[in-house]
Amino acid sequence: MNNQPKATEKDYSIYFQPPSLKEAKKRGKEEVKVHYDFSIPESLKGFGEGKFYMIRTYGCQMNEHDTETMKGMLDLMGFQSTEDKLEADVILLNTCAIRENAEDKVFGELGHLKSLKAEKPSLILGVCGCMSQEEAVVNRIMQKHPFVDMIFGTHNIHRLPNLLQDATFSKEMVVEVWSKEGDIIENLPKRREGVRAWVNIMYGCDKFCTYCIVPYTRGKERSRRPQDVLAEVRDLARKGFQEITLLGQNVNAYGKDFEDIEYSFGDLMNDIHKIDIPRVRFTTSHPRDFDDHLIKVLSQKGNLMEHIHLPVQSGSSQILKKMSRKYTREGYLELVRKIREAIPDVVLTTDIIVGFPGETDEQFEETMSLVKEVGFDSAFTFIYSPREGTPAAAMKDDVPESVKKERLYRLNELMTELSKKSNDKLLGQVVEVLVEGESKTNPDVLSARTRTNKLVHFAGTRDLIGKRVHVRVVETQTWLVKGELVPDSVRTAI
Ligand code: 5AD
Ligand code: SF4
Numbered sequence: 001m002n003n004q005p006k007a008t009e010k011d012y013s014i015y016f017q018p019p020s021l022k023e024a025k026k027r028g029k030e031e032v033k034v035h036y037d038f039s040i041p042e043s044l045k046g047f048g049e050g051k052f053y054m055i056r057t058y059g060c061q062m063n064e065h066d067t068e069t070m071k072g073m074l075d076l077m078g079f080q081s082t083e084d085k086l087e088a089d090v091i092l093l094n095t096c097a098i099r100e101n102a103e104d105k106v107f108g109e110l111g112h113l114k115s116l117k118a119e120k121p122s123l124i125l126g127v128c129g130c131m132s133q134e135e136a137v138v139n140r141i142m143q144k145h146p147f148v149d150m151i152f153g154t155h156n157i158h159r160l161p162n163l164l165q166d167a168t169f170s171k172e173m174v175v176e177v178w179s180k181e182g183d184i185i186e187n188l189p190k191r192r193e194g195v196r197a198w199v200n201i202m203y204g205c206d207k208f209c210t211y212c213i214v215p216y217t218r219g220k221e222r223s224r225r226p227q228d229v230l231a232e233v234r235d236l237a238r239k240g241f242q243e244i245t246l247l248g249q250n251v252n253a254y255g256k257d258f259e260d261i262e263y264s265f266g267d268l269m270n271d272i273h274k275i276d277i278p279r280v281r282f283t284t285s286h287p288r289d290f291d292d293h294l295i296k297v298l299s300q301k302g303n304l305m306e307h308i309h310l311p312v313q314s315g316s317s318q319i320l321k322k323m324s325r326k327y328t329r330e331g332y333l334e335l336v337r338k339i340r341e342a343i344p345d346v347v348l349t350t351d352i353i354v355g356f357p358g359e360t361d362e363q364f365e366e367t368m369s370l371v372k373e374v375g376f377d378s379a380f381t382f383i384y385s386p387r388e389g390t391p392a393a394a395m396k397d398d399v400p401e402s403v404k405k406e407r408l409y410r411l412n413e414l415m416t417e418l419s420k421k422s423n424d425k426l427l428g429q430v431v432e433v434l435v436e437g438e439s440k441t442n443p444d445v446l447s448a449r450t451r452t453n454k455l456v457h458f459a460g461t462r463d464l465i466g467k468r469v470h471v472r473v474v475e476t477q478t479w480l481v482k483g484e485l486v487p488d489s490v491r492t493a494i
Contacts, residue, residue: 023179024216025208032222032257033183040076040189044161048079051089055081058105059096061283062218062247063129065190065198066157067094070128072189073160085116090124090164095131097213099385103131110145117147124167126150128157130217132177136388142173150174154218155182182219186228195436195466196243197236201229201268205249207286209313210324210391211353211384214249223254226263226271233275242434242466243279246272251282252289266293273297273304278468279434279451284351285310287335288326299342306343307453310336311351315370316363319356322395329370336374347377347422347452354411355384355404357395364407371414377422377452378479379415383408416478423454423476430472430486431456435464458483 053074057067070092071081082088093109096102106127117123125148131137132153141148150167152159155178167174182203192198204219205212229246236244246268248254254265265282272280280303287310298304314320317328327335339346352367371379383404386393433448433456440447446460448471457480458471464485471483 024220034186034225034228035183036186038158038185038187040073040161044077044165046078047161047165048074048077048090051079052082052084052087053079053090053092054083054085054088055092055094056109057094058102059094059098059130061198061245062200062249063094063096065200065247066129066154068190068192068198069157069188070094070160071191073158075191076189077161077164085113089122090126091116092126092128095127095129097130097134097137097217097387099382099387101385103137106131107140107145110141110148114145114147124149124164126152126164126167128152128154128160130154130213133179133217134213134388138175138177142175146173148173151177153177153179155179158185158188179216179219182222184222184224186224192241195241195434196245197241198247199229199232199236199244200224200248201246201251201265201282202248202254206253207250207288207326208324208391210322210395211356211387213387213390216389218249221250221253221257223257226255226261226268229268230271230275233272233277237275237277240466241277242468243281244277246280246282248282249284250286250289252285252291252294256289264291264293265289266291266297269294269304270297273300273302275303278303279305281305281307281453283309287312287332290335290339292338295339295342298339301343305451305453306346307349307451308339308346309349309351310339312370312374313351313353314356314359314363315367316359319359319363322358323353323356323392329366333370333373345452347454348374349378349453350374350376351380351382352411353382353384354407355399357384357392357397357399359384359399359407368411368414371411371418375418375422376415377454378419379411381408381411381415420476420478423478423481426450426454426473426481427476428473430470431483432468433458433471433483434468435460435466437465438462455480456483457481458485460485 055067057063093106095106113125117125127148132151138151150163152163156176163174163176202223204221205215206221208215252265254268255263312332313323313325315329431450433450435446435448437447439445439457444459445457448456456471470486470489472486473481473483475482
């Protein structure tokens with residue numbers, strides 16, 4: 001333990017501006033610059049020679065993709081990746097702040113890493129991602145986990161090479177968290193694996209749903225230029241990727257921040273529709289900005305998949321108002337009606353929060369009835385978790401924990417039923433699937449996804465990985481269907 005600095009011994013090299021609700025809401029006018037000149041400094045290119053890194057990722061796909069970017073940078077610095085903590089010279093925790101339990105997991109992991117750091121003082125421990133954007137988290141790490149070497153925020157990812165250098169040579173904890181909305185940094189390296197790739201189309205969120213921390217941790221909405229997104233998609237197609245997922249906190253707001261051109265998410269999807277990449281998905285949609293043009297574009301299908309993740313959050317218009325979602329139950333149902341009219345075989349999935357402050361039994365029943373009415377295929381369901389600094393955290397919350405748990409339980413039961421029912425409809429049908437890899441438990445079984453994103457397992461050989469094939473569905477379970485390969489159905493390109 002001798003080498004481990006005590007909290008009181010450490011100074012901090014800090015560039016930290018905590019996110020503030022007041023400041024965040026003032027956003028909007030300052031210009032976002034796009035930078036095309038990112039490169040790893042020559043002096044840092046061999047910095048990681050002979051060393052290993054491990055990145056643990058929590059949270060959403062945006063975070064997963066940020067991890068790919070960090071891996072890309074570390075690879076260019078000469079580091080190798082490892083999944084073995086004991087082998088690692090650098091360990092980064094890419095964190096999520098969306099609910100308290102996500103944060104608890106990270107603090108738990110830090111507790112475990114403390115002894116590792118004590119045994120190997122040269123180990124560099126870093127905390128990045130959404131939790132680093134919260135002042136209270138940074139303070140807690142500085143006070144209670146002083147063995148952490150570096151903390152950096154979601155707008156500072158491109159600074160990783162320099163921060164790593166600073167942390168290696170400094171006795172101080174290196175903290176760099178910009179609450180400034182962040183510019184757009186193009187041409188960052190990315191380490192992608194497999195046949196599917198994520199593509200950022202925009203960053204940040206301006207919606208300020210009252211429960212949500214994301215507008216503070218990810219900054220204001222800013223869209224990548226269409227030509228940059230399209231060039232990346234073409235490049236992925238050339239490299240043989242079979243599926244892309246366009247990423248944004250609210251992809252439907254894409255392009256609203258352009259001052260010089262009129263170009264919406266529908267326009268982007270229409271242009272991507274013309275590119276030879278077999279499958280295109282997107283996440284996450286906000287019902288509010290989901291316009292008729294987009295519905296029309298999606299109805300062309302082709303490489304645009306008939307699956308839409310459309311978070312509803314609640315079926316009660318009063319709760320939606322308190323959440324500041326800016327649509328009503330009726331508005332959501334009307335949107336669903338329009339989508340289904342244009343794309344009859346569409347599969348809809350959603351996110352739902354139960355136990356929002358003040359949610360009554362009747363209001364919860366409205367959520368249950370909306371879920372039945374829409375017939376979602378699956379849903380991510382959550383108990384409301386207060387996030388410091390958000391408006392909902394200051395609302396009176398008189399719903400007992402036991403009631404919240406009971407509501408979640410009932411909702412999940414309903415979702416299980418709906419999911420099984422929807423899978424049962426596939427029985428006997430032949431569906432096109434993209435083979436993603438071997439199943440986790442049996443190497444003779446392949447794991448694949450339908451166009452509607454349903455998980456399919458079937459017996460097949462490894463050479464089918466990355467290909468599109470047809471399978472006949474022979475058995476259905478709640479979260480999985482089992483199929484048989486239809487011979488002579490292998491397709492590799494559109
Ligand atoms: N508590 C519970 N769930 C939340 N989500 C976002 N913020 C909270 C919160 N404070 C859920 C929403 C969102 C999903 C990504 O996480 O349903 O769509
Ligand atoms: Fe978690 Fe939201 Fe950050 Fe994703 S953007 S990592 S869900 S807090």
